[in-house]
Amino acid sequence: MSGGQSMLFVLVGVVAAVSALYAVLTRQILRSIMSLGAFLTAVAVEFYVLAADFVSVVQIFVYVGGVVVLMLFALMLSASGERHPLAGADRPGLGAVLAYLVGGGLVVASLGAGLPEPGKAPAQTVDLLGRSFLGGQLFAFELMGVVLLAAVVAALVVARGERQ
Amino acid sequence: MSGAATFAWGALWGAVSLTIVGALTTVLVLVERKISGRIQMRVGPMHTGPHGLLQTVADIVKLLFKEDVRPARADAMAFRLGPLLTAVPAVLSFAVIPFGAPLIMRDLNVGVLYFLAVPGVTAVGLLLAGWASYDNYSFLGGLRSSAQFISYEIPRTLAVVGVVMLAGSLRVSAVLEAQRTVPFLVLEPLGFVLYLVTTLAEVNRTPFDIPEAESELVAGYHTEYSGFRWALFFLAEYGALFAASAFATVLFLGGGNGPLLPAFVWFLVKTLAIVFLTMWIRWTLPRFRSDQLMRLAWKVFLPLSLVNLVLAGLAMQVVAG
Amino acid sequence: MTAVLVLSAVLFAIGLFGVLTRRNAITLLVSVEVMMNAANLNLVAFSRLYQPELMTGQVFAILGIGVAACEAAVGLALILTIYRRYGSTDVDRVRLLRE
Known part of the structure; x- marks a missing residue:
């Protein structure tokens, strides 16, 4: 990565971290989902900076255009009546301690790893990805289709089952 | 390009896109009202300026000076964010539209996918706007719009996959290059129809305007x-609407390719023809x-789009000989 | 590269914190998505570092995004069912495993 790209990466990274923190901490569920949307967009930008343009656009497509909409949809269906749904009180701090420990450990390990900077990225990412999907990773690709189908059926069964 | 130059170019293009969208809206609203007048055998707006040409300009002035009313129990942040999140993706999608060969902001590796992905964010905006208004009609409009968006996104994307198969690339310039001799409309007529119809649903236009449905939902969200x-x-x-029509031109009508006239003119003519078609449908x-x-x-559309994929495969064989 | 790893670690910790402490089912799902994204970021970064021509990491990031979408769909269907039965999306109120 060049100097400008590194700077952009750090800048957007701060945005991502702050929005993720807000999404996790806020009591208003609507704000939480919106903040998640901002976080996902920031991560998409990070993917683009890392020269993974296809992943970046898929992230916007599936996450922001799909998952966030689904979440808003579920929120609105499950909070009928109250228009500013709040989450209840939360568990006290053992989880916080654990998260601090895991996060701190990971950060220390990353700082100590001393990995080299990545080299130049290939230009034709989409071609390479396509070859990979239908070549070496074909099994994973096919499996993904099965998983998606199973998820669709499961979601339908779970959501409709109660009504009868 | 260096970072600063890229940034400056992006900012410039953003300003240009905003101007284009503003000007387009002004003109298209008037054109639409005139066309609807013709179709319904009346004259449309006639009083402001010669033949009512200044009607939308006057409307804009009125809108800008109007009081900004917000329902007392509305969620302030969501109420503000809703319209922004609907308008911003529309402007952003102009980044990959080729107005003639050199006039494209960024010829992304994944340009076609970008165009499908970015307007999808609009659904979030509509849902938020409907929810934040604290009004049952708006709420219904918001719910309907998101359900419609998610449903129609699937056949729409599959319709475009056919084109991508034929072009062998997601790059906008490569899609145009592949159509130098034969536009994909000839090879992919079903794909074109599917794209056009699902696009009407994506931009909430009649006959798919149930999120708005002024006669039952009082304009919905x-x-x-x-x-x-x-x-x-x-x-x-x-x-x-304009961006989607422009992309229909890119994907199926060969963009700016055409004899005699410069690419820019051809591009506009084809795009405006599609815009006119959508208006015709709306008022009929x-x-x-x-x-x-x-x-x-x-x-209907999901199975048809799968059939279209098979047809695209056949067309690939025909092209390859 | 260090920047990527640190960012990913911080995001993962934030997501983990959410999963461990929040009680609302939708916020839980939000936290899980944050963790998934932290993992994807690492996959993409390492893919570029070690095998830029093979794209294996990017392939798995895309599969990860797909799995996240599945998980969100099924998870939200579950949340709706729970809401219909218990009138709340607070996971601590769900104590019964049978009808």
Whole structure:
């Protein structure tokens, strides 16, 4: 990565971290989902900076255009009546301690790893990805289709089952 | 390009796109009202300026000076964010539209996918606007719009996959290059029809305008909006309509390819022809019912788009000889 | 590269914190998505570092995004069912495993 790209990466990274923190901490569920949307967009930008343009656009497509909409949809269906749904009180701090420990450990390990900077990225990412999907990773690709189908059926069964 | 130059170019293009969207909305609203007048055998707006040409300009001035009313119990942040999130993707999608060969902001590796992905964010905006208004009509409009968006996105994307198969690339310039001799409309007529119909659903236009449905939902998600925020919804609608028509031109009509005239002119002529087609449809057909609309998406368009994929494969074989 | 790893670690910790402490089912799902994204970021970064021509990491990031979408769909269907039965999306109120 060049100097400008590194700077952009750090800048957007701060945005991502702050929005993720807000999404996790806020009591208003609507704000939480919106903040998640901002976080996902920031991560998409990070993917683009890392020269993974296809992943970046898929992230916007599936996450922001799909998952966030689904979440808003579920929120609105499950909070009928109250228009500013709040989450209840939360568990006290053992989880916080654990998260601090895991996060701190990971950060220390990353700082100590001393990995080299990545080299130049290939230009034709989409071609390479396509070859990979239908070549070496074909099994994973096919499996993904099965998983998606199973998820669709499961979601339908779970959501409709109660009504009868 | 260096970082600063890229940034400057992006900022410039952003300003240009905003101007284009603003000007387009002004013109298209007037054109639409005139066309609807013709189709319904009346004259349309006639009083402001010669033949009513200044009608939308006057409307804009009025909208900008209007009071910004917000329902007392509305969620302030979501109420503000809603119109923004509907309008911004429409402007962003102009980044990959080739107005003639050199006039494209960024010829992304994944340009076609970008164009499909970015306007999808509009659904979030509509849902938020409907929810934040604290009004049952708006709420219903918001819910309907998101369900419709998610349903029609699938056949729409599959219709475009056919084109991508034939072009062998997601790059906008490569798609245009592949159509130098034969536009994909010839090879992919079903794909074109699918793209056009699902696009009508994506930009919420009749016969798919149930999120708005002025006669039953009192304009749906934007019932409670006024002044400039309301104008943003209009910008979004016409900006997205033009962008989607421009992309239909790119994907199926060969973009700026054509004899004699410069690419820019050809591009505009083809795009405006499609815009006219959508207006014609809007003022001719009645609106679908909500359940009919869903059935249409899942039981008609989805299978058809799969058939289209097979046809695209056959067309690939034909082209390859 | 260090920047990527640190960012990913911080995001993962934030997501973990959410999963461990929040009680609302939708916020839980939000936290899980944050963790998934932290993992994807690492996959993409390492893919570029070690095998820029093979794209294996990017392939798995895309599969990860797909799995996240599945998980969100099924998870939200579950949340709606729970809401219909218990009138709340607070996971601590769900104590019964049978009808």
